[in-house]
Amino acid sequence: MQPLPVRHWLEPAEENRRFLLLDGAQCESLDELLKQLHGIADSEIQLFDGLLADGSGNASVWLHQLQAGVDVANLLVWLGGKVKSFGALTFIDTALSEGELSQRLMRRLDARFPNGKEFLARFYDGRVLPWLVNVMTQEQRNAFLGIGCEWWFVTHAHVWDVLILTAPQEDLYDPPLQLDDTQRRQLLADTYPYTLIDHFRLVDEDLLDRVPRNDQYRFIRGCMRVGENYGIHDGKRVVMICTWALLLGEGFHQTPDWVLRLEDFLEGRRTARDIGNEVWPVVESWD
Template sequence: MTRLDPLASLTAHMQALVAACPQSFLYVLVDGAMLSPDDPDRHVLSERGLPLMPTQAQATPDQYWALPHLIPLTAREVGGEGLALRTSMRWASEADAASWLASSWDRSVLVAALRARLWVQIDERMGAVLRYSDARVLPVLARVLSLEQRTEFFAPLDAWWYMGRSGNIEKLDLAISSAPRPVFAEATLCLDETQQAALQEAAEPDAVAAILRQESPEFLQLQRADRHEFVCRSMAAAKQWKLQSTLALAQYSLMALELGEGFAQTPQWAPLMEDVRAGRLSLAQAAERGGH
Protein backbone atom coordinates (compact mmCIF):
# COMPACT_ATOMS: atom_id res chain seq x y z
CA MET A 1 0.00 0.00 0.00
CA THR A 2 1.28 3.47 -0.88
CA ARG A 3 2.04 5.54 2.20
CA LEU A 4 0.68 9.06 1.97
CA ASP A 5 1.90 12.06 3.95
CA PRO A 6 -0.33 11.68 7.03
CA LEU A 7 -0.37 15.33 8.09
CA ALA A 8 -1.29 16.55 4.60
CA SER A 9 -3.93 13.82 4.30
CA LEU A 10 -5.49 14.67 7.66
CA THR A 11 -5.61 18.41 7.07
CA ALA A 12 -7.21 17.80 3.66
CA HIS A 13 -9.90 15.65 5.32
CA MET A 14 -10.50 18.29 7.98
CA GLN A 15 -10.66 21.22 5.59
CA ALA A 16 -13.11 19.37 3.33
CA LEU A 17 -15.37 18.60 6.29
CA VAL A 18 -15.31 22.18 7.58
CA ALA A 19 -16.14 23.45 4.09
CA ALA A 20 -19.14 21.11 3.91
CA CYS A 21 -20.14 21.50 7.58
CA PRO A 22 -19.00 24.93 8.84
CA GLN A 23 -20.66 24.46 12.23
CA SER A 24 -18.40 21.48 12.99
CA PHE A 25 -15.47 21.85 15.40
CA LEU A 26 -12.30 19.76 15.30
CA TYR A 27 -10.44 18.06 18.14
CA VAL A 28 -7.58 15.74 18.97
CA LEU A 29 -8.47 12.82 21.23
CA VAL A 30 -5.39 11.65 23.15
CA ASP A 31 -5.01 8.46 25.18
CA GLY A 32 -2.74 9.70 27.96
CA ALA A 33 -2.06 6.19 29.27
CA MET A 34 -0.24 5.31 26.05
CA LEU A 35 2.16 8.24 26.16
CA SER A 36 5.60 7.87 27.69
CA PRO A 37 6.00 9.75 31.00
CA ASP A 38 9.11 11.26 29.41
CA ASP A 39 7.34 12.50 26.28
CA PRO A 40 8.64 16.04 25.67
CA ASP A 41 5.22 17.34 24.60
CA ARG A 42 3.04 15.80 27.30
CA HIS A 43 2.57 19.27 28.77
CA VAL A 44 0.13 19.95 25.90
CA LEU A 45 -2.41 17.80 27.77
CA SER A 46 -2.35 19.92 30.90
CA GLU A 47 -2.20 23.20 28.98
CA ARG A 48 -4.96 22.56 26.44
CA GLY A 49 -6.55 19.19 27.10
CA LEU A 50 -10.01 18.60 28.55
CA PRO A 51 -9.65 15.42 30.66
CA LEU A 52 -12.27 12.71 30.26
CA MET A 53 -13.18 10.35 33.05
CA PRO A 54 -16.01 7.80 33.30
CA THR A 55 -18.93 9.42 35.07
CA GLN A 56 -18.89 6.68 37.71
CA ALA A 57 -15.35 7.52 38.88
CA GLN A 58 -13.19 10.38 40.06
CA ALA A 59 -9.63 11.00 38.90
CA THR A 60 -6.84 11.16 41.44
CA PRO A 61 -3.77 13.31 40.73
CA ASP A 62 -1.81 10.17 39.84
CA GLN A 63 -4.48 9.10 37.36
CA TYR A 64 -4.70 12.46 35.62
CA TRP A 65 -1.98 11.80 33.04
CA ALA A 66 -3.46 8.42 32.13
CA LEU A 67 -6.86 9.89 31.26
CA PRO A 68 -8.08 10.47 27.72
CA HIS A 69 -7.91 14.18 26.87
CA LEU A 70 -9.81 16.15 24.25
CA ILE A 71 -7.82 19.01 22.70
CA PRO A 72 -9.74 21.63 20.66
CA LEU A 73 -8.00 22.64 17.43
CA THR A 74 -7.80 26.17 16.11
CA ALA A 75 -8.42 27.12 12.48
CA ARG A 76 -4.68 27.69 12.10
CA GLU A 77 -3.94 24.17 13.32
CA VAL A 78 -6.52 22.69 10.97
CA GLY A 79 -4.41 24.26 8.24
CA GLY A 80 -1.46 22.16 9.38
CA GLU A 81 0.33 24.73 11.52
CA GLY A 82 0.94 24.84 15.26
CA LEU A 83 2.10 22.36 17.87
CA ALA A 84 -1.01 20.38 18.80
CA LEU A 85 -1.79 18.80 15.43
CA ARG A 86 1.83 17.98 14.59
CA THR A 87 2.41 16.58 18.07
CA SER A 88 -0.73 14.46 17.84
CA MET A 89 0.52 13.06 14.53
CA ARG A 90 3.70 11.88 16.28
CA TRP A 91 1.70 10.41 19.14
CA ALA A 92 -0.46 8.52 16.65
CA SER A 93 2.54 7.21 14.74
CA GLU A 94 4.64 6.19 17.73
CA ALA A 95 2.01 4.98 20.18
CA ASP A 96 -1.46 4.89 18.53
CA ALA A 97 -2.30 7.42 21.23
CA ALA A 98 -4.15 10.05 19.17
CA SER A 99 -7.10 10.27 16.82
CA TRP A 100 -9.10 13.22 15.50
CA LEU A 101 -12.78 14.09 15.89
CA ALA A 102 -15.26 16.48 14.34
CA SER A 103 -18.46 17.43 16.14
CA SER A 104 -21.16 20.08 15.82
CA TRP A 105 -22.18 19.66 19.46
CA ASP A 106 -21.57 22.32 22.06
CA ARG A 107 -18.17 21.61 23.61
CA SER A 108 -19.41 21.06 27.16
CA VAL A 109 -22.10 18.64 25.94
CA LEU A 110 -19.55 16.82 23.78
CA VAL A 111 -17.16 16.41 26.70
CA ALA A 112 -19.97 15.04 28.89
CA ALA A 113 -21.03 12.64 26.14
CA LEU A 114 -17.50 11.35 25.58
CA ARG A 115 -17.06 10.85 29.31
CA ALA A 116 -20.28 8.85 29.46
CA ARG A 117 -19.13 6.66 26.57
CA LEU A 118 -16.01 5.56 28.43
CA TRP A 119 -18.25 3.42 30.63
CA VAL A 120 -19.73 0.22 29.17
CA GLN A 121 -21.89 -2.48 30.69
CA ILE A 122 -20.64 -6.03 30.14
CA ASP A 123 -23.33 -7.83 32.13
CA GLU A 124 -26.14 -7.01 34.55
CA ARG A 125 -23.77 -6.47 37.49
CA MET A 126 -20.47 -5.39 35.98
CA GLY A 127 -19.22 -2.36 34.10
CA ALA A 128 -15.87 -1.61 32.50
CA VAL A 129 -13.91 1.25 30.98
CA LEU A 130 -13.84 1.27 27.17
CA ARG A 131 -10.56 2.84 26.01
CA TYR A 132 -11.91 4.02 22.67
CA SER A 133 -9.18 6.69 22.82
CA ASP A 134 -6.76 3.87 21.88
CA ALA A 135 -6.85 4.30 18.11
CA ARG A 136 -6.35 0.56 17.54
CA VAL A 137 -9.74 -0.17 19.14
CA LEU A 138 -11.76 2.12 16.88
CA PRO A 139 -12.25 0.09 13.68
CA VAL A 140 -13.03 -3.07 15.65
CA LEU A 141 -15.50 -1.24 17.86
CA ALA A 142 -17.31 0.24 14.87
CA ARG A 143 -17.46 -3.19 13.25
CA VAL A 144 -18.89 -5.14 16.19
CA LEU A 145 -21.63 -2.70 17.19
CA SER A 146 -25.15 -3.07 15.85
CA LEU A 147 -26.63 -0.27 13.74
CA GLU A 148 -28.66 0.93 16.72
CA GLN A 149 -25.59 0.88 18.98
CA ARG A 150 -23.44 2.72 16.41
CA THR A 151 -26.09 5.38 15.92
CA GLU A 152 -26.28 5.97 19.66
CA PHE A 153 -22.56 5.69 20.41
CA PHE A 154 -21.34 7.89 17.56
CA ALA A 155 -24.22 10.39 17.75
CA PRO A 156 -21.95 13.28 18.89
CA LEU A 157 -19.62 12.96 15.89
CA ASP A 158 -19.56 14.27 12.35
CA ALA A 159 -16.33 12.38 11.57
CA TRP A 160 -13.54 10.44 13.26
CA TRP A 161 -10.09 9.84 11.76
CA TYR A 162 -7.25 7.62 12.97
CA MET A 163 -3.87 6.38 11.76
CA GLY A 164 -4.26 2.87 10.39
CA ARG A 165 -1.82 0.00 10.62
CA SER A 166 -0.32 1.10 7.29
CA GLY A 167 0.53 4.53 8.64
CA ASN A 168 -2.09 6.19 6.45
CA ILE A 169 -4.94 8.32 7.79
CA GLU A 170 -8.22 6.40 7.76
CA LYS A 171 -11.73 7.74 8.22
CA LEU A 172 -13.77 5.64 10.60
CA ASP A 173 -16.88 4.19 8.98
CA LEU A 174 -19.47 5.37 11.48
CA ALA A 175 -22.19 3.62 9.43
CA ILE A 176 -24.95 5.18 11.51
CA SER A 177 -28.64 5.36 10.75
CA SER A 178 -29.71 8.00 8.24
CA ALA A 179 -32.46 9.13 10.62
CA PRO A 180 -31.93 12.44 12.46
CA ARG A 181 -29.43 11.95 15.27
CA PRO A 182 -30.88 12.52 18.76
CA VAL A 183 -28.65 13.83 21.53
CA PHE A 184 -27.59 10.64 23.33
CA ALA A 185 -25.50 12.55 25.87
CA GLU A 186 -25.78 9.90 28.59
CA ALA A 187 -25.72 6.78 26.44
CA THR A 188 -24.46 3.60 28.12
CA LEU A 189 -23.20 0.93 25.75
CA CYS A 190 -24.01 -2.70 26.61
CA LEU A 191 -21.72 -5.29 25.03
CA ASP A 192 -22.77 -8.91 24.65
CA GLU A 193 -20.35 -11.83 24.96
CA THR A 194 -19.68 -12.02 21.21
CA GLN A 195 -18.81 -8.33 21.06
CA GLN A 196 -16.57 -8.59 24.12
CA ALA A 197 -14.76 -11.58 22.62
CA ALA A 198 -14.19 -9.75 19.34
CA LEU A 199 -12.67 -6.74 21.12
CA GLN A 200 -10.47 -8.96 23.29
CA GLU A 201 -9.29 -10.97 20.28
CA ALA A 202 -8.46 -7.78 18.38
CA ALA A 203 -6.47 -6.46 21.36
CA GLU A 204 -4.32 -9.59 21.75
CA PRO A 205 -1.76 -8.75 19.01
CA ASP A 206 -1.28 -5.30 20.50
CA ALA A 207 -0.60 -6.79 23.94
CA VAL A 208 2.07 -9.00 22.38
CA ALA A 209 3.48 -6.07 20.40
CA ALA A 210 3.78 -4.01 23.58
CA ILE A 211 6.11 -6.65 25.04
CA LEU A 212 8.11 -6.85 21.81
CA ARG A 213 8.59 -3.08 21.78
CA GLN A 214 10.17 -3.29 25.22
CA GLU A 215 12.27 -6.39 24.64
CA SER A 216 13.33 -6.43 20.99
CA PRO A 217 15.36 -3.86 19.05
CA GLU A 218 14.69 -5.99 15.96
CA PHE A 219 10.96 -5.42 16.32
CA LEU A 220 11.41 -1.65 16.45
CA GLN A 221 13.41 -1.83 13.23
CA LEU A 222 10.38 -3.18 11.37
CA GLN A 223 8.27 -0.66 9.50
CA ARG A 224 5.06 0.33 11.28
CA ALA A 225 2.97 -1.32 8.55
CA ASP A 226 4.88 -4.62 8.99
CA ARG A 227 4.78 -4.95 12.79
CA HIS A 228 1.16 -5.97 13.20
CA GLU A 229 1.34 -8.47 10.33
CA PHE A 230 4.47 -10.04 11.84
CA VAL A 231 2.84 -10.36 15.26
CA CYS A 232 -0.30 -11.95 13.78
CA ARG A 233 1.79 -14.46 11.79
CA SER A 234 3.89 -15.34 14.84
CA MET A 235 0.83 -15.73 17.05
CA ALA A 236 -0.82 -18.04 14.53
CA ALA A 237 2.36 -20.14 14.35
CA ALA A 238 2.69 -20.21 18.14
CA LYS A 239 -0.88 -21.40 18.61
CA GLN A 240 -0.13 -24.41 16.40
CA TRP A 241 2.20 -25.47 19.21
CA LYS A 242 -0.61 -24.94 21.76
CA LEU A 243 0.86 -21.74 23.14
CA GLN A 244 -1.94 -19.48 24.38
CA SER A 245 -0.86 -16.99 27.05
CA THR A 246 0.22 -13.49 26.08
CA LEU A 247 3.67 -14.06 27.56
CA ALA A 248 4.15 -17.33 25.68
CA LEU A 249 3.00 -15.76 22.41
CA ALA A 250 5.40 -12.87 22.97
CA GLN A 251 8.29 -15.22 23.76
CA TYR A 252 7.63 -17.22 20.60
CA SER A 253 7.51 -13.98 18.60
CA LEU A 254 10.83 -12.88 20.11
CA MET A 255 12.37 -16.18 19.06
CA ALA A 256 10.94 -15.77 15.56
CA LEU A 257 12.52 -12.33 15.32
CA GLU A 258 15.94 -13.59 16.36
CA LEU A 259 15.96 -17.06 14.78
CA GLY A 260 13.68 -16.54 11.77
CA GLU A 261 9.97 -17.18 11.43
CA GLY A 262 10.48 -20.80 10.37
CA PHE A 263 12.71 -21.72 13.30
CA ALA A 264 10.22 -24.16 14.85
CA GLN A 265 10.38 -26.40 11.77
CA THR A 266 14.17 -26.73 11.70
CA PRO A 267 15.89 -29.98 12.78
CA GLN A 268 17.27 -28.27 15.88
CA TRP A 269 13.93 -26.97 17.11
CA ALA A 270 11.23 -29.29 15.74
CA PRO A 271 11.71 -32.05 18.38
CA LEU A 272 11.72 -29.50 21.18
CA MET A 273 8.59 -27.81 19.88
CA GLU A 274 6.84 -31.18 19.67
CA ASP A 275 7.58 -31.56 23.38
CA VAL A 276 6.07 -28.12 23.93
CA ARG A 277 2.94 -29.12 22.02
CA ALA A 278 2.66 -32.32 24.07
CA GLY A 279 3.04 -30.39 27.33
CA ARG A 280 6.31 -32.09 28.27
CA LEU A 281 8.24 -28.80 28.10
CA SER A 282 7.37 -25.16 28.51
CA LEU A 283 8.55 -22.83 25.77
CA ALA A 284 11.10 -21.36 28.19
CA GLN A 285 12.49 -24.85 28.86
CA ALA A 286 12.63 -25.60 25.15
CA ALA A 287 14.45 -22.32 24.52
CA GLU A 288 16.99 -23.15 27.20
CA ARG A 289 17.62 -26.63 25.78
CA GLY A 290 17.93 -25.17 22.31
CA GLY A 291 20.62 -22.79 23.49
CA HIS A 292 18.51 -19.67 23.02
Protein backbone atom coordinates in the same frame (compact mmCIF):
# COMPACT_ATOMS: atom_id res chain seq x y z
CA MET B 1 8.96 7.45 18.24
CA GLN B 2 8.48 7.68 14.48
CA PRO B 3 6.89 10.80 12.96
CA LEU B 4 3.12 10.63 12.77
CA PRO B 5 1.79 9.60 9.34
CA VAL B 6 1.34 12.36 6.79
CA ARG B 7 -1.87 13.18 4.94
CA HIS B 8 -3.43 16.23 3.30
CA TRP B 9 -5.86 17.78 5.76
CA LEU B 10 -8.76 19.85 4.49
CA GLU B 11 -10.54 22.35 6.68
CA PRO B 12 -13.72 20.91 8.22
CA ALA B 13 -16.99 21.83 6.53
CA GLU B 14 -18.21 25.32 7.40
CA GLU B 15 -20.72 24.14 9.99
CA ASN B 16 -18.21 21.80 11.69
CA ARG B 17 -15.47 22.27 14.24
CA ARG B 18 -12.37 20.10 14.63
CA PHE B 19 -11.57 18.53 17.99
CA LEU B 20 -8.42 16.80 19.20
CA LEU B 21 -9.05 13.85 21.53
CA LEU B 22 -5.91 13.18 23.57
CA ASP B 23 -5.10 10.09 25.65
CA GLY B 24 -2.77 11.24 28.42
CA ALA B 25 -1.50 7.73 29.13
CA GLN B 26 0.21 7.72 25.74
CA CYS B 27 1.80 11.17 26.04
CA GLU B 28 5.17 12.34 27.29
CA SER B 29 5.11 15.19 29.84
CA LEU B 30 1.34 15.61 29.65
CA ASP B 31 1.16 18.75 31.79
CA GLU B 32 3.63 20.59 29.57
CA LEU B 33 1.87 19.35 26.44
CA LEU B 34 -1.48 20.65 27.69
CA LYS B 35 0.02 24.06 28.42
CA GLN B 36 1.37 24.29 24.88
CA LEU B 37 -1.96 23.24 23.37
CA HIS B 38 -3.65 26.22 25.03
CA GLY B 39 -2.25 28.42 22.27
CA ILE B 40 -4.13 26.64 19.48
CA ALA B 41 -7.30 25.48 21.26
CA ASP B 42 -10.44 27.51 21.89
CA SER B 43 -11.40 25.22 24.75
CA GLU B 44 -10.41 22.03 26.55
CA ILE B 45 -12.51 19.62 28.57
CA GLN B 46 -11.28 16.72 30.68
CA LEU B 47 -13.40 13.65 29.95
CA PHE B 48 -12.13 11.88 33.05
CA ASP B 49 -9.37 12.27 35.63
CA GLY B 50 -6.76 9.55 35.32
CA LEU B 51 -4.06 11.03 37.57
CA LEU B 52 -2.53 8.22 39.63
CA ALA B 53 -2.68 8.68 43.39
CA ASP B 54 1.10 8.74 43.75
CA GLY B 55 1.49 11.18 40.87
CA SER B 56 3.62 8.74 38.88
CA GLY B 57 1.42 8.87 35.80
CA ASN B 58 -1.58 10.54 34.25
CA ALA B 59 -4.08 8.64 32.11
CA SER B 60 -6.55 11.53 31.87
CA VAL B 61 -8.33 12.06 28.56
CA TRP B 62 -8.76 15.56 27.14
CA LEU B 63 -10.94 17.03 24.41
CA HIS B 64 -9.59 20.18 22.72
CA GLN B 65 -11.57 22.32 20.29
CA LEU B 66 -8.93 23.50 17.84
CA GLN B 67 -8.95 27.07 16.65
CA ALA B 68 -10.16 27.64 13.09
CA GLY B 69 -7.30 27.52 10.62
CA VAL B 70 -4.96 25.38 12.71
CA ASP B 71 -2.57 23.58 10.36
CA VAL B 72 -3.08 19.95 11.37
CA ALA B 73 -0.07 18.75 9.37
CA ASN B 74 2.22 21.07 11.34
CA LEU B 75 0.47 20.13 14.57
CA LEU B 76 1.19 16.46 13.89
CA VAL B 77 4.87 17.16 13.26
CA TRP B 78 5.02 18.89 16.63
CA LEU B 79 3.02 16.18 18.42
CA GLY B 80 5.12 13.39 16.92
CA GLY B 81 7.87 13.91 19.46
CA LYS B 82 5.49 14.15 22.39
CA VAL B 83 3.46 10.94 22.12
CA LYS B 84 4.49 7.39 22.95
CA SER B 85 2.29 5.78 20.31
CA PHE B 86 0.05 6.77 17.43
CA GLY B 87 -3.05 5.87 19.43
CA ALA B 88 -2.54 8.93 21.63
CA LEU B 89 -4.63 11.20 19.44
CA THR B 90 -7.66 11.17 17.20
CA PHE B 91 -9.58 13.99 15.52
CA ILE B 92 -13.34 14.50 15.46
CA ASP B 93 -15.09 16.87 13.04
CA THR B 94 -18.57 17.74 14.26
CA ALA B 95 -21.18 20.48 14.35
CA LEU B 96 -21.87 19.70 18.02
CA SER B 97 -20.73 22.20 20.62
CA GLU B 98 -17.80 21.26 22.82
CA GLY B 99 -20.21 20.79 25.74
CA GLU B 100 -22.56 18.50 23.83
CA LEU B 101 -19.72 16.51 22.27
CA SER B 102 -17.99 16.01 25.62
CA GLN B 103 -21.24 14.86 27.22
CA ARG B 104 -21.84 12.33 24.45
CA LEU B 105 -18.29 11.03 24.68
CA MET B 106 -18.48 10.67 28.45
CA ARG B 107 -21.71 8.67 28.11
CA ARG B 108 -19.82 6.26 25.86
CA LEU B 109 -17.08 5.50 28.39
CA ASP B 110 -19.08 2.96 30.38
CA ALA B 111 -19.15 -0.63 29.15
CA ARG B 112 -20.05 -4.02 30.60
CA PHE B 113 -19.20 -7.65 29.94
CA PRO B 114 -21.82 -10.45 30.15
CA ASN B 115 -20.67 -11.39 33.67
CA GLY B 116 -21.55 -7.88 34.84
CA LYS B 117 -17.94 -6.70 35.04
CA GLU B 118 -17.68 -3.05 34.09
CA PHE B 119 -14.82 -1.57 32.08
CA LEU B 120 -13.86 1.57 30.18
CA ALA B 121 -14.65 1.57 26.48
CA ARG B 122 -11.26 2.88 25.39
CA PHE B 123 -12.43 4.62 22.21
CA TYR B 124 -10.10 7.51 23.12
CA ASP B 125 -7.17 5.19 22.31
CA GLY B 126 -6.87 5.32 18.53
CA ARG B 127 -5.39 1.81 18.52
CA VAL B 128 -8.52 0.40 20.18
CA LEU B 129 -11.17 2.57 18.49
CA PRO B 130 -11.55 0.72 15.15
CA TRP B 131 -11.51 -2.71 16.77
CA LEU B 132 -14.09 -1.66 19.34
CA VAL B 133 -16.40 -0.36 16.63
CA ASN B 134 -15.75 -3.47 14.54
CA VAL B 135 -17.09 -5.88 17.18
CA MET B 136 -20.30 -3.91 17.71
CA THR B 137 -23.59 -4.96 16.19
CA GLN B 138 -24.94 -2.63 13.52
CA GLU B 139 -27.46 -1.27 16.00
CA GLN B 140 -24.76 -0.60 18.59
CA ARG B 141 -22.52 1.00 15.98
CA ASN B 142 -25.19 3.32 14.64
CA ALA B 143 -25.94 4.65 18.12
CA PHE B 144 -22.32 4.80 19.29
CA LEU B 145 -21.16 6.86 16.31
CA GLY B 146 -23.82 9.54 16.76
CA ILE B 147 -21.34 12.28 17.64
CA GLY B 148 -20.59 14.22 14.47
CA CYS B 149 -19.27 14.02 10.93
CA GLU B 150 -15.86 12.27 10.82
CA TRP B 151 -13.53 10.58 13.32
CA TRP B 152 -9.91 10.28 12.16
CA PHE B 153 -7.43 7.79 13.64
CA VAL B 154 -4.15 6.06 12.76
CA THR B 155 -4.55 2.38 11.84
CA HIS B 156 -2.34 -0.54 12.82
CA ALA B 157 -0.61 -0.11 9.43
CA HIS B 158 0.28 3.50 10.33
CA VAL B 159 -2.01 5.27 7.88
CA TRP B 160 -4.89 7.62 8.62
CA ASP B 161 -8.41 6.25 8.32
CA VAL B 162 -11.83 7.64 9.14
CA LEU B 163 -15.10 6.55 10.71
CA ILE B 164 -18.13 8.24 9.20
CA LEU B 165 -20.36 9.58 11.95
CA THR B 166 -23.89 10.88 12.36
CA ALA B 167 -25.10 13.65 14.64
CA PRO B 168 -28.76 13.25 15.55
CA GLN B 169 -30.18 16.20 17.45
CA GLU B 170 -31.01 13.88 20.33
CA ASP B 171 -28.37 11.38 21.39
CA LEU B 172 -29.82 7.91 20.80
CA TYR B 173 -27.02 6.08 22.61
CA ASP B 174 -28.11 4.12 25.69
CA PRO B 175 -25.18 3.34 28.02
CA PRO B 176 -23.50 1.18 29.05
CA LEU B 177 -22.11 -0.55 25.97
CA GLN B 178 -22.80 -4.25 26.54
CA LEU B 179 -20.58 -6.80 24.82
CA ASP B 180 -21.41 -10.50 24.70
CA ASP B 181 -18.78 -13.23 25.06
CA THR B 182 -18.08 -13.42 21.33
CA GLN B 183 -17.58 -9.66 21.11
CA ARG B 184 -15.40 -9.67 24.21
CA ARG B 185 -13.11 -12.42 22.92
CA GLN B 186 -12.79 -10.78 19.52
CA LEU B 187 -11.97 -7.38 21.02
CA LEU B 188 -9.31 -8.88 23.28
CA ALA B 189 -7.77 -10.81 20.39
CA ASP B 190 -7.72 -7.76 18.13
CA THR B 191 -6.16 -5.42 20.69
CA TYR B 192 -3.73 -7.81 22.43
CA PRO B 193 -1.06 -7.37 19.71
CA TYR B 194 -0.56 -3.83 21.00
CA THR B 195 0.14 -5.21 24.49
CA LEU B 196 2.76 -7.52 23.01
CA ILE B 197 4.27 -4.72 20.92
CA ASP B 198 4.53 -2.55 24.04
CA HIS B 199 6.18 -5.47 25.87
CA PHE B 200 8.86 -5.93 23.23
CA ARG B 201 9.32 -2.18 22.91
CA LEU B 202 10.18 -2.18 26.61
CA VAL B 203 12.36 -5.29 26.90
CA ASP B 204 14.02 -5.65 23.46
CA GLU B 205 13.21 -2.87 21.02
CA ASP B 206 15.99 -3.89 18.62
CA LEU B 207 14.50 -7.36 18.28
CA LEU B 208 11.03 -5.95 17.62
CA ASP B 209 12.37 -3.51 15.06
CA ARG B 210 13.56 -6.36 12.87
CA VAL B 211 10.01 -5.95 11.56
CA PRO B 212 9.06 -2.55 10.05
CA ARG B 213 6.92 -0.64 12.52
CA ASN B 214 3.97 -0.36 10.17
CA ASP B 215 3.96 -4.17 9.86
CA GLN B 216 4.45 -5.10 13.51
CA TYR B 217 0.76 -5.44 14.34
CA ARG B 218 0.19 -7.85 11.43
CA PHE B 219 3.32 -9.81 12.35
CA ILE B 220 2.40 -10.17 16.03
CA ARG B 221 -1.22 -11.02 15.23
CA GLY B 222 0.08 -13.78 12.98
CA CYS B 223 2.19 -15.13 15.84
CA MET B 224 -0.90 -15.21 18.02
CA ARG B 225 -2.68 -17.28 15.36
CA VAL B 226 0.23 -19.73 15.31
CA GLY B 227 -0.23 -20.15 19.05
CA GLU B 228 -3.98 -20.54 18.67
CA ASN B 229 -3.45 -23.33 16.13
CA TYR B 230 -1.51 -25.23 18.80
CA GLY B 231 -3.89 -24.35 21.62
CA ILE B 232 -1.40 -21.90 23.12
CA HIS B 233 -3.15 -18.84 24.58
CA ASP B 234 -1.39 -17.82 27.78
CA GLY B 235 0.64 -14.64 27.57
CA LYS B 236 4.08 -15.97 28.53
CA ARG B 237 4.06 -18.72 25.91
CA VAL B 238 2.64 -16.41 23.24
CA VAL B 239 5.56 -14.07 23.97
CA MET B 240 7.94 -16.96 23.30
CA ILE B 241 6.29 -17.72 19.95
CA CYS B 242 6.67 -14.05 19.02
CA THR B 243 10.32 -14.14 20.12
CA TRP B 244 11.10 -17.19 18.00
CA ALA B 245 9.36 -15.63 15.01
CA LEU B 246 11.34 -12.40 15.43
CA LEU B 247 14.58 -14.38 15.62
CA LEU B 248 13.89 -16.91 12.86
CA GLY B 249 11.21 -15.38 10.63
CA GLU B 250 7.45 -15.67 10.73
CA GLY B 251 7.40 -19.00 8.85
CA PHE B 252 9.61 -20.71 11.43
CA HIS B 253 6.79 -22.91 12.73
CA GLN B 254 6.22 -24.67 9.40
CA THR B 255 9.25 -26.98 9.54
CA PRO B 256 8.76 -30.52 10.92
CA ASP B 257 11.20 -29.93 13.77
CA TRP B 258 9.31 -26.85 14.93
CA VAL B 259 5.93 -28.55 14.60
CA LEU B 260 7.19 -31.16 17.07
CA ARG B 261 8.72 -28.52 19.35
CA LEU B 262 5.51 -26.52 19.51
CA GLU B 263 3.45 -29.64 20.21
CA ASP B 264 5.84 -30.50 23.04
CA PHE B 265 5.72 -26.89 24.25
CA LEU B 266 1.93 -27.07 24.47
CA GLU B 267 1.93 -30.39 26.31
CA GLY B 268 4.66 -29.34 28.73
CA ARG B 269 7.16 -31.92 27.51
CA ARG B 270 9.64 -29.17 26.68
CA THR B 271 10.08 -25.72 28.16
CA ALA B 272 11.10 -22.56 26.32
CA ARG B 273 14.58 -23.01 27.78
CA ASP B 274 14.77 -26.60 26.54
CA ILE B 275 13.85 -25.46 23.05
CA GLY B 276 16.27 -22.54 23.18
CA ASN B 277 19.15 -24.80 24.25
CA GLU B 278 18.36 -27.18 21.41
CA VAL B 279 18.09 -24.54 18.68
CA TRP B 280 20.88 -22.31 19.96
CA PRO B 281 23.23 -24.65 21.86
CA VAL B 282 25.85 -23.02 24.03
CA VAL B 283 29.30 -23.73 22.64
CA GLU B 284 32.05 -23.55 25.21
CA SER B 285 35.25 -21.92 24.08
CA TRP B 286 38.65 -22.30 25.73
CA ASP B 287 40.21 -19.44 23.78
